[in-house]
Amino acid sequence: MKIKKLPSYVLVFVAFPVLMISCNSEPKSNIESTPTKEKTIVTPSVTPAPADSSASQLADPALAVGEKLYTENCKVCHNLxxxxxxxxxxxxxxxxxxxxxxxxxxKNSQKVIASGDKYAVELFNKYNKVPMPNYDYSNEQIQSILAYIAKNEQK
Ligand code: HEC
Structure with missing residues (x-):
């Protein structure tokens, strides 16, 4: 029952091993004991996220990745x-x-600044030469952060 109510990104990143274990130990018991209202839903990944989830508005799993990366790494220094x-x-x-x-x-703001990029140099000076940490992320991970910002920014 618990597993069915989790948002899909949690399933992917956290609960997948749990899901595998629970499938072995209690096959199909969840589905058979499900109240009639939910009986047509057999796959956890298609279950809509609960309304109280912070990721409920994120239909795309990439946005959930972006939210997690942003919240854990960028939020401390950047507003939306x-x-x-x-x-x-x-x-x-x-x-x-x-x-x-x-x-x-x-990925590496200091490298961009060192390359002489005018915008980067001016930005760095404007912000009192406080360097940003480097993030060893894939292009896709960074794109998911940018997509999360685009969806949640307050202009
Ligand atoms: C320790 C604080 C800190 C953290 C953490 C941080 N940044 Fe920054 N960021 C800065 C500062 C300061 C600048 C301004 C430029 C400079 O001083 O290097 C900046 C500039 C930027 C810019 C350019 C903004 C503009 O207006 O052009 C982007 C984009 C950016 N950061 C994205 C991110 C993302 C994405 C993350 C998380 C993965 C992140 N930052 C984490 C401090 C931080």
Whole structure:
């Protein structure tokens, strides 16, 4: 029963091993004991996320990945609006900079600054030369963060 109510991203990242174990130990018992209202739903991954989940509005699993990465790594320094925290508010970042700039920047901002990129140098100076940490993420992971920002920014 528990497993069926979890949002799909939790299943992918957290509960998959649990799911495998529970499938072995109690095959189909969940489904057979399900109240009539839910009896047509047999696959946990197609069950809609519960309304109280923070990820409930994220239909796309990539957005859930982006939310997790953003919350755990970026939120401490960046707002989703235009107000500066440690770094600039990231609302509108997808219009402000192209992905060809954003991806290398997030991977290694100091490298972009060292390359002499004018925007990067000015930004770095404006923010009192506080360097951003490097993130060894794939392009897809960074794109999921940017998609999460695009969906949740407050301009
Ligand atoms: C320790 C604080 C800190 C963390 C954590 C951090 N940043 Fe930054 N970020 C900054 C600062 C400060 C700047 C301004 C440039 C500089 O000083 O290097 C910046 C600039 C940026 C910019 C350019 C903004 C603009 O207006 O052009 C982007 C994009 C960005 N950060 C994305 C991220 C993402 C995505 C993460 C998480 C994966 C992250 N940052 C984590 C401090 C941080």
């Amino acid at each position: 609006n235009t107000v500066t925290l440690i770094g600039p508010g990231l609302a509108g970042i997808n219009e402000r900079r192209p992905q060809e700039w954003l991806i290398p920047w997030i």
